[in-house]
Amino acid sequence: MDKINVLLIVTVISIFISLILSFFLLTVKTKYKASNILFAVFLILSAADVSEPLFNLIVEGPSNLGMLRTTLAFLQIPVFYLYVMSVCYYDFMLKPRYLLHLLPFLIVNIVLFPRFYTVDAASKIDFIINRQQMVELQFVHILFHIQFVVYFIAVFMLLKKTKKLYLENHAGTHINSYNWLFQFTIVLTVLYSIALLKNIFKFSDYPYISEWIKFGILVLQPFIVCWYLFKALNNPDLFRNVDSQLQLVAEIILEERNQEQLITHGEKYNEELLKLKRYMIEEKPFLNPSLTIQDISENIQIPTRELSVLINHQLGQHFYDFVNTYRIESAMEILKDVTKSKVTILEILYEVGFNSKSSFNTAFKKHTGNTPTYYRNNL
The missing domain is CATH 1.10.10.60 (Homeodomain-like)
Known part of the structure; x- marks a missing residue:
């Protein structure tokens, strides 16, 4: 079995698991609906992100839909950040101001609009072939690096503060459920760091290294989703005991x-x-x-x-x-x-x-x- 076939099989498995879990999260009856919706959205976005091998079989060559699928990565980290907030604070509610987290995604697509979305197929191919010289793609990758650093720092600061608030105000023994959420954040941080390394090689003289890293990420994806599901089922109460209005x-x-x-x-x-x-x-x-x-x-x-x-x-x-x-x-x-x-x-x-x-x-x-x-x- 060659690399392409393995990649397709792993991709299909990963997408299937993510979509099944998303369906479960969206349909199960729970008082923590916001958390379930946010994590389901995160899983769907992750499934879209890893769907490239399957997508390339359906759509030949660069396309507007393909580029849009790629830029969905700018929604993954903000959605994960909101998910962590919803898990930490029992009084979390989705609010209109959270739409500001869409800004990086919108900015990237606006930047790509003139020289990619509105041009013909030949120009799209030329845009991708000469990606190392395209200032738009350089901007996109720099912005993704910045977003990654800012959001994950924010997530770790949120987890640290929330744990301290819990310890200062609660004596329930569900504190261990914080640990797996922290572990999951660490795993995602490592995964996104590897993805950033992949992008760096993609714009270097060694693009084949980027392809091998991408292959590794795709293979790991279903295992990470299954691990998360196992942890979530063993920690149904999560953290969820902290009032967001509490002060340290x-x-x-x-x-x-x-x-x-x-x-x-x-x-x-x-x-x-x-x-x-x-x-x-x-x-x-x-x-x-x-x-x-x-x-x-x-x-x-x-x-x-x-x-x-x-x-x-x-x-x-x-x-x-x-x-x-x-x-x-x-x-x-x-x-x-x-x-x-x-x-x-x-x-x-x-x-x-x-x-x-x-x-x-x-x-x-x-x-x-x-x-x-x-x-x-x-x-």
Whole structure:
């Protein structure tokens, strides 16, 4: 089987998987409709991007439709960015202002309009053959490089901020679902970096290297989509617990300093801290696996902003770690109790407020330096 046939088979498989998953995302009933729509659009755009071998069998030579298909790449990264936003923030909504993300795609097609879209077939062929001298194509590739860098920096900054907001305001144990979204972003970053390298070789004296890189990308594409599907099915809750209106504690502190509102005396903080610790010991709110800082704020009647500053700034702990400390202490008491030696580790972690074995083991080892099993066996 030659390279062209392999390429066609892989392309068909990749497109088929992407379209089936897109159909599922668009038709499944869920309250996270915006996320599903955005990821389905991303998959469809990706399918269009890798469809070149199949497209070339149907359409012979350079065409307006072929060029339009190529420029759809300028929509992939913005759509992925919006998808990440929709996953991170539960209150995300598609808004008219997001249409601004279409600008690079529109600019590129406007630039190509005079000397490609409006000319005859012979001129189109000449345009592609002499692509190294065509300023329009040079502009297109430079703009794609810039877009790639800007958007992926924005995605990583968004993920970093959202994780911190989660840790400062939530004690749910779905934080591990952030990790796979981060991993997926890393994979896409590497994939797009390889694609950029392909484009560089395409305009060099070694265009055959570009063809081999393109072949490698096409072969990898179905595996990446399948990997993402596997991860998504194993992490149905995703991140989705952060309110986009929340502020980082560092921002609150800076704002209060600028407004000269920061409390300079520790007496009030000490009173609130005692009130908080008493509530945690007596009421055991940490047993709720989905506990948020807002829940505690309502019950002990300390404003959320003050409580956030108290825990995250004054105690120097994320709310997530603060709550997990009580969960681990409770688990340690159960592990020490000889009358409960038959209770399994899995039962204990659910009892103290965890709903993930990996989260429990990570938190337990962070707090004690040992695994739960080792701790129980070496008392």
